[in-house]
Amino acid sequence: MKQFWTVFKFEFMSFMKNKSFVISTLIIALCASLLLIVPGLISSFLGSDNNKKKDETPTAYYMISNDGLKGSDEALKAVFKASYPDYKMVEKNFDKNAIKKLIQKGDVDFALDITGPTEYTYYVDNVEMYDDNTQVLDEVMKQFAQSSAMVQAGLSQKDIQGILSTKVDHKTVMFGENQVQNYFYTYVMIMGLYMVIIFLGQMVANTVATEKSTRAMELLITSVKPQYMMFGKVLAACLAGFLELFVIFGSSLLSWNITKGGWKDNKIINMIFDMPNYLFVYMLLFFVLGFMLYAFLFAAAASCVSRQEDLSSVSTPVTLIYVFGFLITIVGISSGNVDTTIMKVCSMIPFTSPMAMFARISMSTVPVIEIAASIGILIVSTIIIGIGAAKIYRAGVTLYGNAPSIKKIIGLLKKQA
Amino acid sequence: MILEVRDLRKSFGTKEVLKGITFSAESGEALGLLGRNGAGKTTTIRIILDVFKGNSGEILIDGKPINYDEITYGYLPEERGLYPKKKIIDQLVYFAELKGMSGKNARKAADQWLERLEMSEYRNKKPQELSKGNQQKIQLISAVIHNPDVLILDEPFSGLDPVNALMLQKVVQEEITKGKIVLFSSHQMNYIEEFCNNIIVMRDGEVSVGGRIDDIKDSYPKDRLVIRSMDSDKILEEYGDTASKQADGSIFISIPSEEQRFAMMAEITQKYSIDSISVWRPSLLDIFVEYAGDDEAKGETK
Numbered sequence: 117m118k119q120f121w122t123v124f125k126f127e128f129m130s131f132m133k134n135k136s137f138v139i140s141t142l143i144i145a146l147c148a149s150l151l152l153i154v155p156g157l158i159s160s161f162l163g164s165d166n167n168k169k170k171d172e173t174p175t176a177y178y179m180i181s182n183d184g185l186k187g188s189d190e191a192l193k194a195v196f197k198a199s200y201p202d203y204k205m206v207e208k209n210f211d212k213n214a215i216k217k218l219i220q221k222g223d224v225d226f227a228l229d230i231t232g233p234t235e236y237t238y239y240v241d242n243v244e245m246y247d248d249n250t251q252v253l254d255e256v257m258k259q260f261a262q263s264s265a266m267v268q269a270g271l272s273q274k275d276i277q278g279i280l281s282t283k284v285d286h287k288t289v290m291f292g293e294n295q296v297q298n299y300f301y302t303y304v305m306i307m308g309l310y311m312v313i314i315f316l317g318q319m320v321a322n323t324v325a326t327e328k329s330t331r332a333m334e335l336l337i338t339s340v341k342p343q344y345m346m347f348g349k350v351l352a353a354c355l356a357g358f359l360e361l362f363v364i365f366g367s368s369l370l371s372w373n374i375t376k377g378g379w380k381d382n383k384i385i386n387m388i389f390d391m392p393n394y395l396f397v398y399m400l401l402f403f404v405l406g407f408m409l410y411a412f413l414f415a416a417a418a419s420c421v422s423r424q425e426d427l428s429s430v431s432t433p434v435t436l437i438y439v440f441g442f443l444i445t446i447v448g449i450s451s452g453n454v455d456t457t458i459m460k461v462c463s464m465i466p467f468t469s470p471m472a473m474f475a476r477i478s479m480s481t482v483p484v485i486e487i488a489a490s491i492g493i494l495i496v497s498t499i500i501i502g503i504g505a506a507k508i509y510r511a512g513v514t515l516y517g518n519a520p521s522i523k524k525i526i527g528l529l530k531k532q533a
Numbered sequence: 534m535i536l537e538v539r540d541l542r543k544s545f546g547t548k549e550v551l552k553g554i555t556f557s558a559e560s561g562e563a564l565g566l567l568g569r570n571g572a573g574k575t576t577t578i579r580i581i582l583d584v585f586k587g588n589s590g591e592i593l594i595d596g597k598p599i600n601y602d603e604i605t606y607g608y609l610p611e612e613r614g615l616y617p618k619k620k621i622i623d624q625l626v627y628f629a630e631l632k633g634m635s636g637k638n639a640r641k642a643a644d645q646w647l648e649r650l651e652m653s654e655y656r657n658k659k660p661q662e663l664s665k666g667n668q669q670k671i672q673l674i675s676a677v678i679h680n681p682d683v684l685i686l687d688e689p690f691s692g693l694d695p696v697n698a699l700m701l702q703k704v705v706q707e708e709i710t711k712g713k714i715v716l717f718s719s720h721q722m723n724y725i726e727e728f729c730n731n732i733i734v735m736r737d738g739e740v741s742v743g744g745r746i747d748d749i750k751d752s753y754p755k756d757r758l759v760i761r762s763m764d765s766d767k768i769l770e771e772y773g774d775t776a777s778k779q780a781d782g783s784i785f786i787s788i789p790s791e792e793q794r795f796a797m798m799a800e801i802t803q804k805y806s807i808d809s810i811s812v813w814r815p816s817l818l819d820i821f822v823e824y825a826g827d828d829e830a831k832g833e834t835k
Contacts, residue, residue, distance in 0.1 A: 118633075119631055122627065122630040122631055123631070126623075126627045126630075129623075130619070326616065326617075326618075327616070330613075330614060330615065330616065330617055331610060331612040331613060331614035332614040332615060332616050333614065334584070334608075334610045334612065334614050335608060335610065335614040335628065335675065336614075336631070337584055338582040338583070338584060338606070338608050339628060339631040339632055340631045510584070510585075511585070513579070513584055513585075514545070514584075514585065
């Protein structure tokens, strides 16, 4: 066991002394913090500017070009004004070309041409993601048409108002998960895992390939049990990865806290930093296991090549396995249904379960037995793959020259067993 | 302590690399492993070091199967194995700690060894910044730093200048004197002659000859005389076909039978002015060429 700690300490310190690792971590942390701090700072520095802008109420033009509405246009105008309280609603006759110029110049935000009791044209420069002007107007015109019809049917204004202002109350009782919110955790976790696996997994593979190409491996396996070597290496990389994420997310969290005010309106950012505890625990668990599993695979792959240049040819298949699971999970969470058959299968397969099962836990309600089975399978496979990787590492000493075939590796594993 | 290797066999795929290797080595003595490239030396060493197992055969310490948790060994591989980009002191401490030393002792021992081999100034350098000879010194330190019971040195002196070679020779000699079992593999015969009392010569995965160097030399027929003399022309003339001049100026004379060698030496020294005369003994190179070479080479020497 002492050997394990010796390896662990040495490998961990190697990460800490690795300039590219330290510098890239600091740069990412700095960028993340800046991204979170700067918008907040801008809004507090330029706060007065913003207020001034807010004073200038945006202008919108409208015209009623349908004669049938002429009689009731006063009432319609009043409703327009009430419906767009943030806008200065100006009634103006315009033609298409003139309004195009005004809108593109920015003098007018949008324009409405009411062409009939139940139809209108909406002129705007870009339809923005959260543009709800047409929804508002649809509703306004609908109500207007309805009330006109009711007036004609002989109802009094009071009755009409009573009918139209009927309110429906609703309550939401959530038995499962808030998919919208958890979508982002899942996304962040999977991206984080992806980043760490690709970056640190490759670093583990690199150290193994270096040990092999410099033949330090020959000294190492005559000094230490390969299991200690392998687990020491991978756990050290895992801790280094955690430290990296801790620095990045820690500094981001700090920056977010400092400038919380500036993010009031950004629901996504706020959601990410507001994760429920149980989900955080699952995230840690799947993260550690997923990382170890892939780091072992990378290390085993690297043991089979004799030169650093050949590394990509053996590490690419490992990356592909990960990307496969990554894509399935992303498709699953994007479609909103994480309980499809393929996701259920993937959440049991150790290579994909860290992502797929976490996605299901956070976005759906998964039976405890399934979670336990998934974690159990993952733990057992991680240990088995770890021991297998140690054997391949040991056997790697005799594997020089061309990268061996899978058949040869399996043969070697059998021999070692 | 005695290290015994008994009937060791190993195949890689269909190729039989070791076909029953047997030898033994004792504390306080160095055993030279000789053989051409591919004869199976490194495979033998790796099996002894438990890098992989042999297909059959035994490795015994004092008659009992070797216990790798009890026996410590130091290994200097032929292909050097250092991390090129890690500080020398860190690597030495790491390797020593893996061999069971405490961090503190490892650091102390590393500093002592660095000082002894005049390497202290490179303590915080990286191997890639060092010359080949200096890397070799570091490699040797990593093999002996933890004071192992068994020391396996594969080509320890290759690439060294004479001063450095001498320095490392002292270290190796000291380890032998301390009572270590030393296995020594080299193609430089002078080093083998200097350090080893015993050798085994391997050919195609078999021990073609093994034992004390003196005994092996004595086993050769004593039917040739080596003479250095001012009168070499006269000697060549008198002994005709049985005499031949060598490239180094000495003369070989074949004797009809071993028993006559003393009489013949007396005769020649009486007749001619002789600088030196002796019964021919094979050099280690002769033995190597005969036992390690292929059959063709063997034919040529005989």
